[in-house]
Amino acid sequence: MMKKIILLTALSISALFAQVKSSVEVPYIPFEIKMGKGFSTVQADCLMCHSFGYIINQGPQSRKFWRGKVDKMIEEFKAPIDKKDAKIIENYLFENYGNGKEQ
Amino acid sequence: MKRRDFFKTSIAASAAVLSSTSLAAGETHQPNETRKVSKYAFPEKRPLITYSDRPPLLETPLSVFTEEFTPNDQFFVRWHLPDIPTHIDPDTYTIHINGMVQRELKISLKDLKNDFEQVEVNAVVQCGGNSRSAFTPIPGGIQWGSGAMGCARWKGVRLKDILDKAGLIEGAKWIGFNGREKAAYYKTPNFVRELELDELDDHVIVAYEMNGEDLPYLNGYPLRLVLPGYYSDSWVKMLSNITVTDKYKSLFFMDKAYRVPDNECECETPEKLAKKTKPITIMNVKSVIGYPENGAKIYHNSEVVVRGVAWDGGYGIHKVMISLDDGKTWDEAQLKEDLGRYAYRSFRFGFKPKKYGKLHIMAKAVNSLGEEQPFSKDIGWNRGGYKYNGIQVVNVEVV
Numbered sequence: 001m002m003k004k005i006i007l008l009t010a011l012s013i014s015a016l017f018a019q020v021k022s023s024v025e026v027p028y029i030p031f032e033i034k035m036g037k038g039f040s041t042v043q044a045d046c047l048m049c050h051s052f053g054y055i056i057n058q059g060p061q062s063r064k065f066w067r068g069k070v071d072k073m074i075e076e077f078k079a080p081i082d083k084k085d086a087k088i089i090e091n092y093l094f095e096n097y098g099n100g101k102e103q
Numbered sequence: 104m105k106r107r108d109f110f111k112t113s114i115a116a117s118a119a120v121l122s123s124t125s126l127a128a129g130e131t132h133q134p135n136e137t138r139k140v141s142k143y144a145f146p147e148k149r150p151l152i153t154y155s156d157r158p159p160l161l162e163t164p165l166s167v168f169t170e171e172f173t174p175n176d177q178f179f180v181r182w183h184l185p186d187i188p189t190h191i192d193p194d195t196y197t198i199h200i201n202g203m204v205q206r207e208l209k210i211s212l213k214d215l216k217n218d219f220e221q222v223e224v225n226a227v228v229q230c231g232g233n234s235r236s237a238f239t240p241i242p243g244g245i246q247w248g249s250g251a252m253g254c255a256r257w258k259g260v261r262l263k264d265i266l267d268k269a270g271l272i273e274g275a276k277w278i279g280f281n282g283r284e285k286a287a288y289y290k291t292p293n294f295v296r297e298l299e300l301d302e303l304d305d306h307v308i309v310a311y312e313m314n315g316e317d318l319p320y321l322n323g324y325p326l327r328l329v330l331p332g333y334y335s336d337s338w339v340k341m342l343s344n345i346t347v348t349d350k351y352k353s354l355f356f357m358d359k360a361y362r363v364p365d366n367e368c369e370c371e372t373p374e375k376l377a378k379k380t381k382p383i384t385i386m387n388v389k390s391v392i393g394y395p396e397n398g399a400k401i402y403h404n405s406e407v408v409v410r411g412v413a414w415d416g417g418y419g420i421h422k423v424m425i426s427l428d429d430g431k432t433w434d435e436a437q438l439k440e441d442l443g444r445y446a447y448r449s450f451r452f453g454f455k456p457k458k459y460g461k462l463h464i465m466a467k468a469v470n471s472l473g474e475e476q477p478f479s480k481d482i483g484w485n486r487g488g489y490k491y492n493g494i495q496v497v498n499v500e501v502v
Binding site: 022023024025026027028029031048049050051053054057058059060061065068069076077078079080099 | 141143144145146153154155156157158159160184185187189190236240241243244245246286287288290291292320321359
């Protein structure tokens with residue numbers, strides 16, 4: 001009887017950690033994002049590195065804030081976003097996730 | 104790109120921030136604790152408050168913080184870069200020690216567990232931006248409630264023992280820590296942390312176990328740095344490299360992120376940002392109430408037990424005070440067992456509500472240096488929304 005219990009425990013431990021030995025899958029979360037002018041650019045340029053959750057959970061922000069974020073992605077994180085796209089993304093973010101303030 | 108159909112669905116994510124604020128600009132308030140857990144569970148986790156799936160950002164519900172240890176399957180998650188290896192082979196995983204050392208080392212998990220003294224430490228790990236949603240105007244960054252933290256019993260090997268084995272060369276001053284998370288673009292800076300050798304003591308360990316189990320994948324399997332007393336930005340996950348240098352190397356995540364104004368109040372205004380900043384490093388004194396929760400109804404004249412946890416950067420909790428009259432008078436809560444100066448100290452406070460209607464329950468921790476939590480409104484703003492430690496107010500109704 002004792003042997004059996006030990007065996008069961010051993011089995012349950014290997015089962016618990018088996019998933020890190022094989023590949024794990026992080027679920028995809030369908031964050032609700034607003035449709036709007038420039039959305040397809042946001043989709044193409046932002047999603048490479050992060051989810052929409054990362055955008056919508058920053059809170060409503062000023063144009064200056066969103067411009068700063070886009071600049072940070074380009075300058076610090078080296079995202080290949082050209083000037084035209086950067087402006088489109090900034091406008092989309094401010095129109096949909098702005099606080100109405102320019103500064 | 105695999106994620107083609109994301110915009111077709113209209114399932115509300117659990118953590119969208121609503122744009123409403125009637126608060127005066129600049130006044131710090133209670134963090135937003137109204138968010139519910141997602142219906143999606145991440146690997147080895149129960150459903151948690153979910154801000155992002157890539158990189159994964161998960162918050163622990165406040166109700167979990169009534170005990171000293173936070174269960175692994177409810178422990179918060181915060182990564183910085185989108186590409187986390189989805190497969191780790193524990194039989195071949197090694198950690199490299201290089202730079203200004205006499206012997207470069209490649210240590211396997213097995214060697215780490217066999218060739219070194221195994222040690223344990225109870226320690227809180229908390230995101231520097233925990234409770235960021237308390238600040239107005241809203242600082243950039245994830246608008247966390249107060250659950251971007253947890254306390255665990257970590258098991259591993261002293262960093263000092265590993266460095267001793269490698270042998271430091273004279274002049275060695277800085278240590279860089281790098282994990283396996285990667286960016287989408289080659290040119291994006293890695294999430295590397297640097298610490299000065301002077302900052303490290305015997306409590307700093309390279310851990311492979313958390314609360315008696317292997318580290319969960321999302322908490323840095325198979326190895327992470329454990330830096331008791333420090334905010335979690337330096338607790339590098341999936342640790343792969345330790346590099347010793349004589350000079351500080353300029354890095355984005357060190358020089359631009361996780362910094363507060365270098366003045367006494369660590370505060371500034373959006374109009375006049377502080378010129379000089381410093382890393383967030385050591386945690387300040389803080390407590391949260393896990394029970395009751397905001398909006399709860401409690402019975403008149405019933406036995407209510409307020410439960411929560413308190414901690415600081417390693418000086419130790421001296422007492423936790425509870426107020427039921429908006430801070431006019433305070434009574435001492437009962438502290439449970441001391442599990443070490445870096446761990447949560449859980450507290451209990453029993454009382455019988457005598458008046459019907461709204462009741463505000465507050466908790467204030469005081470550490471062994473006499474430092475205590477301020478009221479929210481007395482906490483100055485900083486651009487990163489870091490280090491909030493205001494007195495929590497739980498609003499309940501006596502019925």
